[in-house]
Amino acid sequence: MTTARPTLADVAAEAGVSVALVSIVMRDAPGASAATRERVLEVARRLDYQPDSRARLLRSGHSRLLGVVFGVQHPFHADMLTGLYAAAAQVGYELTLSAMTPGRDERTAIGSLLQDRCAALVLLGPQLPAAELGALADRMPVVSMMRGVRHKAVDVIRTDDVRGEHLAVDHLVELGHRKIAHVDGGRRMIASADRRQGYRDAMKGHGLEAYARVVSGGFLEEDGAKAARELLDDPPTAVTTFNDMSATGLLDVLLRGGLSVPSDISVVGYDDSSFSRLAHIDLTTVAQDIETLTTLAVARAVERIEGAPVVHREVVIPPRLVVRGTTTIPSPSR
Amino acid sequence: MTTARPTLADVAAEAGVSVALVSIVMRDAPGASAATRERVLEVARRLDYQPDSRARLLRSGHSRLLGVVFGVQHPFHADMLTGLYAAAAQVGYELTLSAMTPGRDERTAIGSLLQDRCAALVLLGPQLPAAELGALADRMPVVSMMRGVRHKAVDVIRTDDVRGEHLAVDHLVELGHRKIAHVDGGRRMIASADRRQGYRDAMKGHGLEAYARVVSGGFLEEDGAKAARELLDDPPTAVTTFNDMSATGLLDVLLRGGLSVPSDISVVGYDDSSFSRLAHIDLTTVAQDIETLTTLAVARAVERIEGAPVVHREVVIPPRLVVRGTTTIPSPSR
DNA sequence: GACACCGCCTAGAACGTTCTAGAGTCGATC
DNA sequence: GATCGACTCTAGAACGTTCTAGGCGGTGTC
Numbered sequence A, B: 001m002t003t004a005r006p007t008l009a010d011v012a013a014e015a016g017v018s019v020a021l022v023s024i025v026m027r028d029a030p031g032a033s034a035a036t037r038e039r040v041l042e043v044a045r046r047l048d049y050q051p052d053s054r055a056r057l058l059r060s061g062h063s064r065l066l067g068v069v070f071g072v073q074h075p076f077h078a079d080m081l082t083g084l085y086a087a088a089a090q091v092g093y094e095l096t097l098s099a100m101t102p103g104r105d106e107r108t109a110i111g112s113l114l115q116d117r118c119a120a121l122v123l124l125g126p127q128l129p130a131a132e133l134g135a136l137a138d139r140m141p142v143v144s145m146m147r148g149v150r151h152k153a154v155d156v157i158r159t160d161d162v163r164g165e166h167l168a169v170d171h172l173v174e175l176g177h178r179k180i181a182h183v184d185g186g187r188r189m190i191a192s193a194d195r196r197q198g199y200r201d202a203m204k205g206h207g208l209e210a211y212a213r214v215v216s217g218g219f220l221e222e223d224g225a226k227a228a229r230e231l232l233d234d235p236p237t238a239v240t241t242f243n244d245m246s247a248t249g250l251l252d253v254l255l256r257g258g259l260s261v262p263s264d265i266s267v268v269g270y271d272d273s274s275f276s277r278l279a280h281i282d283l284t285t286v287a288q289d290i291e292t293l294t295t296l297a298v299a300r301a302v303e304r305i306e307g308a309p310v311v312h313r314e315v316v317i318p319p320r321l322v323v324r325g326t327t328t329i330p331s332p333s334r
Numbered sequence C: 001g002a003c004a005c006c007g008c009c010t011a012g013a014a015c016g017t018t019c020t021a022g023a024g025t026c027g028a029t030c
Numbered sequence D: 001g002a003t004c005g006a007c008t009c010t011a012g013a014a015c016g017t018t019c020t021a022g023g024c025g026g027t028g029t030c
Helices: A008-015 A019-027 A034-047 A053-060 A075-090 A106-115 A130-137 A161-175 A190-205 A221-231 A244-256 A290-305 B008-015 B019-027 B034-047 B053-060 B075-090 B106-115 B130-137 B161-175 B190-205 B221-231 B244-256 B290-305
Strands: A065-071 A094-100 A120-124 A142-145 A154-159 A180-183 A213-215 A238-241 A266-271 A284-287 A314-317 A320-322 B065-071 B094-100 B120-124 B142-145 B154-159 B180-183 B213-215 B238-241 B266-271 B284-287 B314-317 B320-322
Touching (some): A008 A034, A019 A034, A065 A075, A065 A106, A075 A094, A106 A120, A130 A142, A154 A161, A154 A290, A161 A180, A161 A238, A161 A266, A180 A190, A190 A213, A221 A244, A290 A314, B008 B034, B019 B034, B065 B106, B075 B094, B075 B120, B075 B244, B075 B290, B120 B290, B130 B142, B142 B290, B154 B161, B161 B180, B161 B190, B161 B238, B161 B266, B161 B284, B161 B320, B180 B221, B190 B213, B213 B221, B238 B244, B244 B266
Parallel strands (some): A065 A120, A120 A142, A142 A154, A180 A238, A266 A284, B065 B120, B120 B142, B154 B314, B180 B213, B180 B238
Antiparallel strands (some): A284 A320
16 A cells, blocks of 8 residues: 655666765755756656655754744744744754643653754743753753743743833833732743733832732633632732733633723733734733744754854843733723 | 764663664663663663664654644644644654644645655645545555545544534524524635535524525634624624634624624634633534544554554544533524 | 866765674573 | 573664765866
C-alpha cells in the first residue's frame, strides 16, 4: 500500500547523474549547469521526490529549525504562532511546535523538541524555574518570550509590563476613576510581578495608594472569576487584570452579580488576544506588539545560532493601550 | 558556547562499552545485563545524553510519529490537540504539529510534515480538494477529522453533523420556536453542507419548511457578523450557526442591533469550543465528543501504519447538545 | 606547449542511530 | 570433555542526506 518514498538515489538513477549532483540541484547550490538542473528538477517532480529533512539535518549539523513551545490554553499564543511562522519564513528558518496542554507539561514539551535537535528554543511565557531555563540555555540558544528570566544565558524578548499597567491605570484615572483594583497573575510568573508593580507604581504616582487593592488571580478564566467573587463584597469602580482570559472570567461574574460593564464598573485586560476583539466581549486591553515581538525573537534566535554578537540580552517592547467597550467614566452614584 | 551534544559514541566511550550496547540500553531492548544497564544509564544521565530522534527515525524506518495539521484560528482545534496528545501518548506515539495561519496555507503545512517523514497525517478539518487528499493518501495513511472525504484511501473520523443540526433544531422547536434560520459555513466545506442539510431535514420534519431560511456564512467571527446584519432586516426568533466562532460574531451584531439574547432571539452554536463555555458568552451549542474523536483518529492512524485491517473507513460519532444561556422560549410578542 | 584555472560533475566519507550477524563466556547436558 | 544453548556483548553495514576532495574537459596566459 504505502510504497517507499523516492530518495535522492532514485532521482539520480532516473536522471542518469550522481546522487551528489541531485543534492546540489535540490539545494539550489552552485555547481550544476542550467541544462542538467532543469532535467533533474523535471525527474524529481515526476517522481514526486520529497527531501528527507531528518537525513538532511543529521548530515548538515546546523538545522535552520526553531523549536517553539506554546500553550494550547492561551489564545494569545495562537496569535504569536502566526507571527513566528511569518518571521521564521522571512529568514529561511523552519518552526517545529510542541504544545503544552492540561495533560502535557512544559518539561515534556521541551524534551520532545530537544530530541528533534532544533537549533534553538523559543518559549512562550515559560513557567519553569530560571535555574532550569539557564541550564538549558547553557547548551543551546533559548529565547524566553513575554517573561523575564534572571540568567545570563537566556535571551528575553518581552513587553514592558510595568509600563503596560501604567497605561491601563492612567487611562482609568483619566476617565475619573480612583477606586481601581488589580487582579494579578499569581505568584509564579515574573510578568505577573511586573504588572502588579506597574499597577502599584501608577496608583502611587496618581496619589491613589489608599485606593489600591490587589487580588490574587492567575491566567485562566476561572482565576478571574474567583477574584471577581472576592471583589463583589466591596466593588471598585474599575479593575485591571493580568490578562484577557482572566478578564473574561471576571466580567462574567460581575455581570451575573448584577453589575453592568462599563457603566457600573470598568475592566481592562491585557494581551489583546484575538477573542478580546470579539465584538461582544469588546475588551479594553493592553496590546502587545506581536509583529515586533515575534520578529525580534526569531532574529535573536538566529543571531545566537549563527554566532552573531548580541547587544542586549533582554529586549523590552513598549505596549499600547487599545480602548474598547469595557471602560468609561465612573458612574456618578459611586 | 553551545558545545556539541553527546552522542551514543560518547556515552559508549565513557562507559567502556560498544555503541550498539548503549543503543540497546537506551531503547530498553533485551540483550544487556542488569549491571551494565545500570552503569550505562548512570553515564548517560551524567553526560545528559539525549537521543537524536532524527538519526533514530532515519535508521529505523518506522517513525511512531503522527503529523497533525491544525488551524491557529480555530479555538476548537486547540481542544482537539489536547485530546490527540493524550491519545498518542497512550499508544506510544509522538505528535509533530504544523499550523495553518492566515499567512501559511494548508498545502504548506502538509508539505513541512511530509519532509519530517511522519508515518501518518491527521488533518483537522482539511479544506483541500478531495482529489488532492486522495493523492496524498495513496502514499501514506491520512486521517481527516471533522470532514468527510469522498475518496477510498482517506480515513474519516467525524461527528454526525446532520444529526447535530437536528439536535439544535429539535431543541429550538421544543422551546416553541418556528421561525428558525441557519447561518451556514460557506460552500467549501462538506461539514457545512451536512449541517445545512441537517437543518433543512429537521425543519421539514417539523413541518416548518415555510420558515426555513439559510444565510451564507463561514467559520470566522466576521462571517457570523455579516450574516447577522443580513438577518436584521427580518429577524427570526432563533438561529443556528455553523460553529461557535460564527455564533459569537452573530451574537455581537444582534446585541448591537438592539436585540437581546436569548429573550428576543435564541442562538445555537456548534463545537462546544472552550471559549463558548466562557461564562459571559455562555453559548448553547452542539458538542463534538473530543475524547472519542481523538482516540479513534489516533487508533486509526496506528492501524494503518501497522498494517492492521480496517473495518470502516469512515467513523461517525454522535453529537451531543449542550444547553446554556443563549436559548429560551420565544418572546410572546414575536 | 606547459601550466593554471574554471565550470561541471562524481566518489566516498560522514552524521548518529538501529539492525544483522556473529563472537565469546559460562554452565548444563550428554 | 565435547556440544549445546542462553546470555552478553561487539563489529560493521545501513538509513538518506551533505560535504570534501578530486577528476575531467576546455579555455586562457605566458
